[in-house]
Structures are given as structure tokens and as C-alpha cells.
Amino acid sequence: MKYVGLLIFTLSVSFGALAQLNPEEQKLADMLVSGSDKQLKDATVSIAKSANQNTELLDMVAEILLKKYPNAYPSEIDTLAWMARALGNSENGRYYNAVNTVVENAKHKKLVRHAETALDDIDEASGEQYVEGMASLPASLFARESNKDRDARVMALITAGDLRSLKEGARTIIDTRTENQALTDMLAEILITHHSSAADNQIDTFAWIARTLGQDRSGRYWAILEEVKENGANRKLRKYAKKALQEHGDAKGEQYKAGMLGKAVKDYAY
Known part of the structure; x- marks a missing residue:
């Protein structure tokens, strides 16, 4: 309309x-x-x-x-x-x-x-x-789109299966200061699944995911970011994970762990 x-x-x-x-x-x-x-x-x-x-x-x-x-x-x-x-x-x-x-x-x-x-x-x-x-x-x-419409749009981007949409989804969360655990949990699962085997064409997008998790100040993604900082497949990815950890702050509450999403994520090969 x-x-x-x-x-x-x-x-x-x-x-x-x-x-x-x-x-x-x-x-x-x-x-x-x-x-x-x-x-x-x-x-x-x-x-x-x-x-x-x-x-x-x-x-x-x-x-x-x-x-x-x-x-x-x-x-x-x-x-x-x-x-x-x-x-x-x-x-x-x-x-x-x-x-x-x-x-x-x-x-x-x-x-x-x-x-x-x-x-x-x-x-x-x-x-x-x-x-x-x-x-x-x-x-x-x-007029701004409603939070509900924005979150649905971002989830569609994240789950589309391609790197361009995934990156746009992560950047939108940062840009709009979105706070939605379902979205950040999805990103955390994608990052922990692919961080150690990421190809060169995936690094920039996964670095954006690390930044997105870093700006979430809940402390829920400390363990994920620490793992990526230590074992990310690329120096750039490890660097962004380290910076994201500093922004994210100390671990708080239940930490997100691989598999908590309850479903497999796509390979985001292209």
C-alpha cells in the first residue's frame, strides 16, 4: 500500500x-x-x-x-x-x-x-x-516498517540460502538495532556450523555475522564468538570475532551452543 x-x-x-x-x-x-x-x-x-x-x-x-x-x-x-x-x-x-x-x-x-x-x-x-x-x-x-514485518523480512533473507541475502540480513539487524533472539540464534548456528571450513568467498559475510552477534549485548553468544576467534578458517574472520567479543561483553546466562536451533542450516556456498 x-x-x-x-x-x-x-x-x-x-x-x-x-x-x-x-x-x-x-x-x-x-x-x-x-x-x-x-x-x-x-x-x-x-x-x-x-x-x-x-x-x-x-x-x-x-x-x-x-x-x-x-x-x-x-x-x-x-x-x-x-x-x-x-x-x-x-x-x-x-x-x-x-x-x-x-x-x-x-x-x-x-x-x-x-x-x-x-x-x-x-x-x-x-x-x-x-x-x-x-x-x-x-x-x-x-513510515518505518513494523518490527514484525522487519523481522519476517530479515528471517527470509537469512534463510534464503545465498551469501548476498545472508549478509543483507545481518547488516539489517545492525542497522535497525534489531533485538530478536530467533534471528541471532539462526545467525549463531550458521556461524558455528561453517566457521572452521569457510571458503574465501564466505569470509566477508561470516565476518558480518560475527559483528551482528557482537552488537547483541545479551552475553548469550560469548562462547560462539570465542570459538570463532580461536578456530575461524581465516585471519579476517578471527579478527572480527575478537572485536565482536569485546563489544559483546562477558558471557551471561545460557550460552548458545551448536545444534540448539534444532535444524540444519544451509551451506551458503555462493
């Missing part, structure tokens, strides 16, 4: 408030509200690199930046930094206060750094300042 709503919105703006956009800018506007993280970033990078001056388009960028930055996931920071750059490259004083809000309140150092640069490029406030809410974008554009 989210994407249907965004499609309706996109079609409506084609004949409304954004009529002043040229065809290329209209395409960028559609990408900004597509609901796709990749399209959002691609559009933002294009706007920033071209130093686009169209305030209809820049207002959309400012609105998305102001809405998203307070609770942004780590994976979103790069896109938000490009948004700040897009506003800065315009050198339009209309966005001074908006960017300054990010400088003063953002929690992520990279975003603050890029926003500070953007503020320097804008130099000073001039004219009517952009205020959150001026650009009317659909609320669904900023």
Missing part, C-alpha cells in the same frame, strides 16, 4: 505544484518520492552534483532531510549527507536555517560534518526560510 500511495502522489504532482520542473527535474522528483532508498540516493547525488537551483526540487530535499535525520538508521546517513550537500551547493540562503538545524541537532558525526560544509557554502540566511512542512509530501514516505 505504501508504494501505491506514493505512485498516486507522484502522478498528482506531475500536474500540480511541481509543474515548473523540466522533464529531467520531474524525473528526479519522482525518484525522491518513489519509496526506494536507492532511487532516493541516486536523485539526491544528481541534484547535489549539478548544483540544481530549482526551489521546488530543493524544498523536497529539505523536507525529507528534516523529517529523516532525527531517527536515521546508519545506512541512511550517506544519503542524508548528500541532501545537505545538495542544499549547500545551491548556495540558496532559503535553506540556511534548515541546514543549521541539522548541524545543531544531528547525532551522527558524518552528517554534522557535511551539514557544516553546506552551511558554509550557503553563507547566510536570506529571504523566506524553509520550514519543515512547507513541502507537502505523503506521510507514508517516512
Whole structure:
């Protein structure tokens, strides 16, 4: 339903408030509200690199930046930094206060750094300042998926059987700060099953699993990470397991052990 709503919105703006956009800018506007993280970033990078001056388009960028930055996931920071750059490259004083809000309140150092640069490029406030809410974008554009839907999506990724999906699942747990023992137990079983015989093409993904278990502060995966640190098939994997152990902290409560999942895991050979 989210994407249907965004499609309706996109079609409506084609004949409304954004009529002043040229065809290329209209395409960028559609990408900004597509609901796709990749399209959002691609559009933002294009706007920033071209130093686009169209305030209809820049207002959309400012609105998305102001809405998203307070609770942004780590994976979103790069896109938000490009948004700040897009506003800065315009050198339009209309966005001074908006960017300054990010400088003063953002929690992520990279975003603050890029926003500070953007503020320097804008130099000073001039004219009517952009205020959150001026650009009317659909609320669904900023909605987070429910924990239930997210966890189901991550479990599907982990159990798909291929390394790319497995890595995406592990990274999503870190990125969204997910706390779900069923998911981390599944990752622990995969890691303990394959750590000592992992092929070169598997190491990076299994290192991400170690990182994911490390950020779980329950102490449940200490024994698993200790085993991987000592007997992992690759130096990189052992290194990440060691770092994950330090983050994970001391062993607490019942330790996860091989086989506790109660079912065999896939081989993740490719």
C-alpha cells in the first residue's frame, strides 16, 4: 500500500505544484518520492552534483532531510549527507536555517560534518526560510516498517540460502538495532556450523555475522564468538570475532551452543 500511495502522489504532482520542473527535474522528483532508498540516493547525488537551483526540487530535499535525520538508521546517513550537500551547493540562503538545524541537532558525526560544509557554502540566511512542512509530501514516505514485518523480512533473507541475502540480513539487524533472539540464534548456528571450513568467498559475510552477534549485548553468544576467534578458517574472520567479543561483553546466562536451533542450516556456498 505504501508504494501505491506514493505512485498516486507522484502522478498528482506531475500536474500540480511541481509543474515548473523540466522533464529531467520531474524525473528526479519522482525518484525522491518513489519509496526506494536507492532511487532516493541516486536523485539526491544528481541534484547535489549539478548544483540544481530549482526551489521546488530543493524544498523536497529539505523536507525529507528534516523529517529523516532525527531517527536515521546508519545506512541512511550517506544519503542524508548528500541532501545537505545538495542544499549547500545551491548556495540558496532559503535553506540556511534548515541546514543549521541539522548541524545543531544531528547525532551522527558524518552528517554534522557535511551539514557544516553546506552551511558554509550557503553563507547566510536570506529571504523566506524553509520550514519543515512547507513541502507537502505523503506521510507514508517516512513510515518505518513494523518490527514484525522487519523481522519476517530479515528471517527470509537469512534463510534464503545465498551469501548476498545472508549478509543483507545481518547488516539489517545492525542497522535497525534489531533485538530478536530467533534471528541471532539462526545467525549463531550458521556461524558455528561453517566457521572452521569457510571458503574465501564466505569470509566477508561470516565476518558480518560475527559483528551482528557482537552488537547483541545479551552475553548469550560469548562462547560462539570465542570459538570463532580461536578456530575461524581465516585471519579476517578471527579478527572480527575478537572485536565482536569485546563489544559483546562477558558471557551471561545460557550460552548458545551448536545444534540448539534444532535444524540444519544451509551451506551458503555462493
